[in-house]
Amino acid sequence: MKKQLGLIVISAALLLAACGQDNAKTTDSKKTTAEKTEQTTKTATYNKVNSKLQEPTEDTKCAFCNMKVYEANHEMGAFSAQAIKEDGSTIFFDDIGCMLNQERKDKVQYDKYVRDYDSKEWLKLGDAVIVKAAIKTPMNYGYAFFKDEESANSFIKKHDGAKIVKISDVDGVANERYKKKMQKMKNNDSGEKMDMDMNN
Numbered sequence: 001m002k003k004q005l006g007l008i009v010i011s012a013a014l015l016l017a018a019c020g021q022d023n024a025k026t027t028d029s030k031k032t033t034a035e036k037t038e039q040t041t042k043t044a045t046y047n048k049v050n051s052k053l054q055e056p057t058e059d060t061k062c063a064f065c066n067m068k069v070y071e072a073n074h075e076m077g078a079f080s081a082q083a084i085k086e087d088g089s090t091i092f093f094d095d096i097g098c099m100l101n102q103e104r105k106d107k108v109q110y111d112k113y114v115r116d117y118d119s120k121e122w123l124k125l126g127d128a129v130i131v132k133a134a135i136k137t138p139m140n141y142g143y144a145f146f147k148d149e150e151s152a153n154s155f156i157k158k159h160d161g162a163k164i165v166k167i168s169d170v171d172g173v174a175n176e177r178y179k180k181k182m183q184k185m186k187n188n189d190s191g192e193k194m195d196m197d198m199n200n
Contacts, residue, residue, distance in 0.1 A: 053113060053122050054090045056080060063091040064098035064105070067138060072120040078144065079137040082122070083110030095139035096125075097174035104178055117144040118151055130170060131155055133162035143170055 060069040069092040070076040081093040086108070093099040096114060103110055112125040128145040129152040135142055146152040149164070156162040 048121060050084065050111075050113070050122070050124075052084050052088055052090065053082065054092075056082075056092050060092050062094040062098050064093060064102040065139065067094045069094045070138065072115065076136075076138050078115050078117045078120060079141075081112065081114045081125075083112050085110060095137050095141050096143050096145075096170055097139055097141045097177060100171050100174040101178045104175065114145040116147045116151070117155065118146070121147075123147055125167065130165050130167060131159075131162050132165045132169070133159040135159065141170070141173065 056069040056071055058071065061067065062069050069080050072078075072080075076094075079095050081096055081099045082090050083093070083099055083102070084090050091102070091110075093102065099110070099112055103112075113122045114125050114128055115121065116123050116128070117131075123145060125145075128147070129149050131144045131146065131152050132142055133144060133155070135144060137143065143165070144155060146155065152164055156164070
């Protein structure tokens with residue numbers, strides 16, 4: 001009888017231990033699911049305009065200049081941009097000019113997106129109201145993007161000299177920088193070639 005009672009007690013203890021492990025697994029599973037849901041909700045909040053859009057991470061680099069691309073919650077995150085390539089993949093940029101120059105470099109047209117300055121939600125570049133202002137942006141282009149003219153005008157009232165511009169204005173500035181960069185690279189290559197010739 002004592003032997004049977006001992007076996008029952010041991011069996012009960014093993015069952016309780018197993019239940020505790022199942023509860024721990026369930027709690028961990030719920031926590032992981034909750035974290036995934038939070039991340040999905042956060043991403044969905046920013047990606048209402050196109051389901052292919054992604055969010056940069058703390059390690060994301062600009063496809064053009066290889067500088068850091070800021071997340072939405074960073075003060076510079078309002079200037080991050082991204083493009084959807086023909087194959088459906090996305091690439092990120094730290095500032096608008098880099099995106100336009102990457103298109104120039106690749107000789108393609110991307111599906112281009114920028115962040116609304118106020119909400120940090122993604123906007124199709126063609127739908128955004130663009131404001132040039134004396135503001136700090138990652139590559140010092142100084143452009144902010146808005147979902148509508150009302151938001152843009154509210155920003156303009158707070159920034160002396162700020163004005164609404166066209167995408168062609170932004171592209172003109174980016175193109176000038178691109179030409180200077182290409183000329184500098186060409187000059188550096190010529191200088192290196194001359195040095196090699198002189199050493200031979």
